[in-house]
Amino acid sequence: MVRSPAPFAAFEWTIAWRYLRARRAEGGVSVMTWISLIGITLAVFALIATLAVRSGFRTEFVGTILGANAHVTVYNAAEVDAQGRLSRTIADYEAMAERVAQVPGVIRVAPLVKGQVMASLQGSNAGVEVFGIAPVDLQGLPGIAEAEQAFGDLSRFPEGVAIGAGVARALGAGVGDRIKLISPDGVRTAFGTSPRVNAYEIVYVFSAGRYDIDRTRLYMPFAEAQSYFNREGVADELEVMVSDPEDVNPIALNILRAAGERAQVWTWRDASGGFLRALEVEDNVMFIILSILVLIATMNIVSGLIMLVKNKGRDIGILRTIGLSEGSVMRIFFICGAFTGVLGTMFGVILGCLFALYIDPIFSLVNYVMGGGVWDPSIRGIYALPAELRLTDVLSAVSLSLGLSFLVTLFPARRAARMNPVEALRYE
Incomplete structure (x- = not known):
């Protein structure tokens, strides 16, 4: 065969x-x-x-989003304050931060004070967004503390401010220069509110890898930001970092429960989902x-x-x-x-x-x-x-x-x- x-x-x-x-x-x-x-x-x-x-x-x-921004942002629902204005500030931010930090999967919680001001140096001006944050919490942001391009000494952050490379270019500023920050919502007097103008030394210039972050962001010590923006004893929001940001939604629900009744959360996927x-x-x-x-x-x-x-x-x-x-x-x-x-x-x-x-x-x-x-x-x-x-x-x-x-x-x-x-x- x-x-x-x-x-x-x-x-x-x-x-x-x-x-x-x-x-x-x-x-x-x-x-x-x-x-x-x-x-x-x-x-x-x-x-x-x-x-x-x-x-x-x-x-x-x-x-770049996860390296320089919160994985989950916790803030309070708006309520009317004593002056009749809507406020989202968090009065018990320390207690809330402790509760949120105990949620499984949360690796860091940082209270923030945020505001928008005008930065000025030798006739050059730029609009910036100020993030008031504690020095130890700023060290925990890899996009800022471990930036590929950075100048200055981040350990001196309690003595001044840290700015993005885009802000530095717009102002022609460098490490050691003193920039003026001008806020329209400043000192309250008998004749109304007058603009607040403070000068701060630039101690650190960073490049987070995102043009929009480098062009607008300025970090200020938390206590100084509370005083500058009239936020004594309160915080605007909590910045939460989690161990697995790609699977942030289940953790966000647990964070919401731990934060309290007035709390609301906003994840990085909500901000960048579109x-x-x-x-x-x-x-x-x-x-x-x-x-x-x-x-x-x-x-x-x-x-x-x-x-x-x-x-x-x-x-x-x-x-x-x-x-x-x-x-x-x-x-x-x-x-x-x-x-x-x-x-x-x-x-x-x-x-x-x-x-x-x-x-x-x-x-x-x-x-x-x-x-x-x-x-x-x-x-x-x-x-x-x-x-x-x-x-x-x-x-x-x-x-x-x-x-x-x-x-x-x-x-x-x-x-x-x-x-x-x-x-x-x-x-x-």
């Missing part, structure tokens, strides 16, 4: 490899095959590069569009393989006559087509990974060639184009490319297998 050879036997690979190495005059690899190879390479490269930039954007934005949802929708759309691009590139394999089958009609007839089965012929031409997809995918992965790893010098070159100004941080929010290479993204691109390449190869390979050997040899 004669046994059929196992699928993808050595002779099948040998014949397929001979067809791939054959010159065009011998009916070998056509121009369409080279076009499909280049197309798949570029499509996979574009897909991996886009996925890397997408992941980098999300990581960069979330990192942006994150828009980013997710954009990611899905871009993946679909680039998947179509990969499909178009793989369709060129069909054209090249059909031309190869047509040129090799005589060979197919001879192979069938000497005993090759339809399955063997199909696998031979499947190998020819799949080889193009595998090779194109491999080259695309290499180019895409190199792009993600060396995006900074590549972007610097593009910026230099274009004369600068390609990336505007005031619009983008961050200072450079980020990219983060993830194994899951690379595997997604590889799976998509190989899956489509193998799928489209089946049709011309099946056509070759079903070719009638008599018809193939009729005119030979």
Whole structure:
């Protein structure tokens, strides 16, 4: 009994490899095959590069949000004070902070005093948002205390103020300069409220990685902020940091229960949820569009393989006559087509990974060639184009490319297998 050879036997690979190495005059690899190879390479490269930039954007934005902002903000519901104005201040902020700190998953609680003032230095003015915070709590903000670019000594924070790099540029200020802070809601006198003007030494300049934070934020010692904004004995809100900010909603409910009846909470997802949802929708759309691009590139394999089958009609007839089965012929031409997809995918992965790893010098070159100004941080929010290479993204691109390449190869390979050997040899 004669046994059929196992699928993808050595002779099948040998014949397929001979067809791939054959010159065009011998009916070998056509121009369409080279076009499909280049197309798949570029499509996979574009897909991996886009996925890397997408992941980098999300990581960069979330990192800067969580590094310099509260994961959960606790504040009181508004009530009418003695002057008939709505107030959200927290009188028992120390007791509330102790209760919130005992919630499982909470790693830090910091009372804050916030206000907006005008900063002035030698005729230059800038609107800033003041955060009154205790020195030990400021040390716990990684985006500020561990900023990649920082000047000055944060240990001297009780003696002055810390400002963002954007504020420093707007004022032309540096460490050691004394800036004036002007608040319209200042000293209360018999004739009304007069503006309050205080001068503070700049002891620390930071860059949190976000243009909007660096351009507007100023940190002041908590006790000084209470005095400056007429908040003696109260705080505006509590800044809460949690161990797992990505899963902040369950912890936020426990924080709300511990804070008290008047308390309300606002998570970082509430503040940035719209942006994150828009980013997710954009990611899905871009993946679909680039998947179509990969499909178009793989369709060129069909054209090249059909031309190869047509040129090799005589060979197919001879192979069938000497005993090759339809399955063997199909696998031979499947190998020819799949080889193009595998090779194109491999080259695309290499180019895409190199792009993600060396995006900074590549972007610097593009910026230099274009004369600068390609990336505007005031619009983008961050200072450079980020990219983060993830194994899951690379595997997604590889799976998509190989899956489509193998799928489209089946049709011309099946056509070759079903070719009638008599018809193939009729005119030979």
